[in-house]
Amino acid sequence: MYTNLNNLLSKAEDLNYTIGAFNTHNLEMLPDIIRGAKEMGAPVIVQASAGTAEYIGYDVMVAVVKTMAEKYMVDVCLHLDHARNLEDIEKAIEAGFTSVMFDGSNLSFKENILKTKQVVEFAHERNVSVEGEIGTIGGTEEGISTTSDDILYTNPDDAVYFVEKTNVDALAVAIGTNHGQYRSKTEVNIPLLKKIYDKVNVPLVVHGGTGIKEEDYPDLINNGIRKFNVGTELNVRWNELVRKELDESKVNRSIRYNVIPGNTKVKDIVKEKIGLFMNLNTPLK
Numbered sequence: 001m002y003t004n005l006n007n008l009l010s011k012a013e014d015l016n017y018t019i020g021a022f023n024t025h026n027l028e029m030l031p032d033i034i035r036g037a038k039e040m041g042a043p044v045i046v047q048a049s050a051g052t053a054e055y056i057g058y059d060v061m062v063a064v065v066k067t068m069a070e071k072y073m074v075d076v077c078l079h080l081d082h083a084r085n086l087e088d089i090e091k092a093i094e095a096g097f098t099s100v101m102f103d104g105s106n107l108s109f110k111e112n113i114l115k116t117k118q119v120v121e122f123a124h125e126r127n128v129s130v131e132g133e134i135g136t137i138g139g140t141e142e143g144i145s146t147t148s149d150d151i152l153y154t155n156p157d158d159a160v161y162f163v164e165k166t167n168v169d170a171l172a173v174a175i176g177t178n179h180g181q182y183r184s185k186t187e188v189n190i191p192l193l194k195k196i197y198d199k200v201n202v203p204l205v206v207h208g209g210t211g212i213k214e215e216d217y218p219d220l221i222n223n224g225i226r227k228f229n230v231g232t233e234l235n236v237r238w239n240e241l242v243r244k245e246l247d248e249s250k251v252n253r254s255i256r257y258n259v260i261p262g263n264t265k266v267k268d269i270v271k272e273k274i275g276l277f278m279n280l281n282t283p284l285k
């Protein structure tokens with residue numbers, strides 16, 4: 001089923017697992033994200049930055065994801081990641097995305113609340129879910145970079161207030177993760193996450209999944225992470241394999257042979273992550 005975030009995340013809370021939210025970087029790798037989920041029998045979130053959605057075409061993304069979700073009978077949510085302006089959000093919703101993130105983390109707390117609330121009202125009238133963010137996640141993504149001096153951990157009381165005032169469906173938390181961290185791993189602040197989970201009653205989202213150690217996945221999931229974003233790892237591995245094919249192949253060979261290894265790698269990573277995200281080693285509460 002082609003569905004919004006709410007439907008997926010509430011089931012994840014009930015059964016204590018997290019849902020992989022995989023950033024596609026082009027149209028080539030997108031179908032393999034959904035095929036990976038289908039092969040694992042799991043729901044999935046396909047997400048794209050406004051830049052990628054613009055490049056592929058918002059409506060093209062909707063057509064592909066919706067068709068595959070219905071034909072393959074997989075639960076898929078199509079989510080706009082880190083939108084900072086309202087025009088991009090409107091474009092995505094009008095095209096048929098089922099979920100959007102408004103990232104007001106660069107604004108003052110008050111502006112972030114007011115703008116997020118405006119997005120929520122617009123989106124909810126159209127059955128579209130909204131992810132908000134408070135605190136600052138480090139790293140660089142789509143040209144937006146945050147230095148370690150700017151990183152602000154999410155304050156649990158602010159998180160409660162933000163959710164209450166905005167009515168967001170999910171909240172991205174800043175607990176030490178960084179976007180784009182593929183050469184090293186990060187130290188996540190699990191005690192802080194626990195405090196946020198104890199107080200906040202919406203599903204929590206972790207960004208910068210590439211830089212998170214696998215051994216930390218169970219602690220993140222057991223403390224309320226219901227949407228787990230992974231982007232850079234797919235991009236880096238796709239580039240590595242496609243670059244190798246391009247270097248080694250003749251220019252008159254069909255281009256598809258060059259991208260298939262990259263797409264297959266994306267599918268393998270998606271399947272491996274989903275296997276871990278199911279959190280099968282932790283008994284249900």
Ligand code: 13P
Nearest residue numbers: 180207208210229231232
């Ligand atoms: P990475 O690219 O670091 O995996 O983070 C993805 C993400 O958080 C998208 O918002």
